[in-house]
Amino acid sequence: MEQGESVEHVSQQCAAYRQRSPHPSRPHLSASVDLAAWLDVHRLFESLKVAPVDDASDTDDPLLAVKAEALSDLCMFVRNAAAMDNSNQNKASDAGIVGDVRRTIADMIQREETCSEAMRCVTVSAQALSNLVTGSRQLQQPLVEQELATGEPAFSTVFSSLLASANSQTNTAGLVLLLNCLKDNPETTALLCNTEAGRLVANKVGVLFGNNEDDESDSKTMLYVILSQIIELGELSVLLSTAPDVLPYGLLDALAVYCNEHSATAEYEKVI
16 A cells, blocks of 8 residues: 555555456446556555464454445456456466455455355456456466366365355356356366366365255356366276265266266267
């Protein structure tokens, strides 16, 4: 935060960005955001950093709710801008926004059970990150590599955190993000199934699929699309061979559905 700049003043700037973010309901606004604006958004993200959750100073932060609300405003701007114009993805990445949003998710998800503003912020942040990488392998690949293959604790990755959230809206946003990173991308799918952190995420997807009894729900459809891609690429055997002691019923359920839908011999051979 710039010297002399209060959190309240920063939050007002964040709200202004949200109000002028590109959106179909605001056709008078340009969908393309210039690099200077993205750099200013990055500055605001930096101004709203919070202390580590294990820091004693964080236990009673009277400004946490204000910061979380301001971060939500910034993430709404990012989410809308990335969705409205693909050129915004690379400019935002060049300004460091992908890292800002990842940090926001990590910081806020640790506080979502005690701060409702933080819980809302996590959902919007996940949506923003998803829109930033949608359709861009240039951005998907490093995100998946950094999250799954860097030796960080497996449970602390952005994918695991979002799927483990107590908020169902955050779970859905996490599934959309994961699907966007994996769809038609053998490299990221292989990373998911061949790293410790990735297998934790894939097994969680299997559990969620097995526990979801609403066959018509969007979330179950997304879960199945993720698992069917794993099956298509011949990676399910890796998950089954390394699964926890508890039998992975969800993974097997997905396999049964897949085999019912693909009766040709060649398709069965992919999952044997």
